[in-house]
Amino acid sequence: QKEVEQDPGPLSVPEGAIVSLNCTYSNSAFQYFMWYRQYSRKGPELLMYTYSSGNKEDGRFTAQVDKSSKYISLFIRDSQPSDSATYLCAMSEGGYQKVTFGTGTKLQVIP
Amino acid sequence: GAVVSQHPSRVICKSGTSVKIECRSLDFQATTMFWYRQFPKQSLMLMATSNEGSKATYEQGVEKDKFLINHASLTLSTLTVTSAHPEDSSFYICSARRPGATDTQYFGPGTRLTVL
Numbered sequence: 001q002k003e004v005e006q007d008p009g010p011l012s013v014p015e016g017a018i019v020s021l022n023c024t025y026s027n028s029a030f031q032y033f034m035w036y037r038q039y040s041r042k043g044p045e046l047l048m049y050t051y052s053s054g055n056k057e058d059g060r061f062t063a064q065v066d067k068s069s070k071y072i073s074l075f076i077r078d079s080q081p082s083d084s085a086t087y088l089c090a091m092s093e094g095g096y097q098k099v100t101f102g103t104g105t106k107l108q109v110i111p
Numbered sequence: 112g113a114v115v116s117q118h119p120s121r122v123i124c125k126s127g128t129s130v131k132i133e134c135r136s137l138d139f140q141a142t143t144m145f146w147y148r149q150f151p152k153q154s155l156m157l158m159a160t161s162n163e164g165s166k167a168t169y170e171q172g173v174e175k176d177k178f179l180i181n182h183a184s185l186t187l188s189t190l191t192v193t194s195a196h197p198e199d200s201s202f203y204i205c206s207a208r209r210p211g212a213t214d215t216q217y218f219g220p221g222t223r224l225t226v227l
Contacts, residue, residue, distance in 0.1 A: 008152070034215065036218075041202070041221065041223065042220055042221060043115075043117070043204050043206075043218035043219050043220045043221045044155070044204070044218045045218070046215055046216070046217060046218075049215050088154065088155070098157065098160075099157075099216060101154045101155045102154060103153065103154040104154055
């Protein structure tokens with residue numbers, strides 16, 4: 001079993017839809033949770049960073065962490081064609097431990 | 112967000128040659144940088160952790176004599192692929208850890224290496 005599981009997609013949604021991206025994990029010691037966006041042939045860009053359980057909102061993006069279920073989510077409201085990219089979840093135990101990445105979910109927002 | 116640059120963005124070389132890739136953190140000093148490899152439709156595979164002023168720490172299965180890493184300053188790390196072969200063709204991405212933020216990494220734009 002992989003430490004971090006993420007559905008690779010692709011996920012296609014119409015413009016304006018609410019997008020839900022998810023990851024599950026097995027390591028209960030993970031405390032820091034990140035979401036990165038990666039456009040084709042580019043490096044990943046940090047979108048959201050959360051510590052422990054709870055929600056964090058930034059513009060159209062909301063990150064949720066449920067440590068009891070070992071489940072994290074990224075919601076994108078009012079999705080735009082420019083949101084089309086691969087979204088990677090990432091997590092770590094903290095204390096400068098290695099960051100573990102999901103395989104990424106490819107999202108396509110159709111105009 | 113923080114800016115990390117990578118050079119070159121794309122390189123094509125002949126089998127047997129060596130290729131050097133530079134990674135620079137432009138607006139902060141990074142004591143730790145990371146080198147990843149990414150195959151099409153796959154996630155990032157950590158190759159090594161580069162610490163300024165000391166030897167890099169390589170992940171299991173990564174040949175340290177083939178992938179030479181040097182982190183000579185707080186803003187520059189280099190990855191040299193020695194005696195490159197076609198199976199080394201991949202997308203190489205570096206990242207830098209920002210001081211004070213233990214787990215957030217800022218990524219460079221990546222280098223696409225093609226070995227003929």
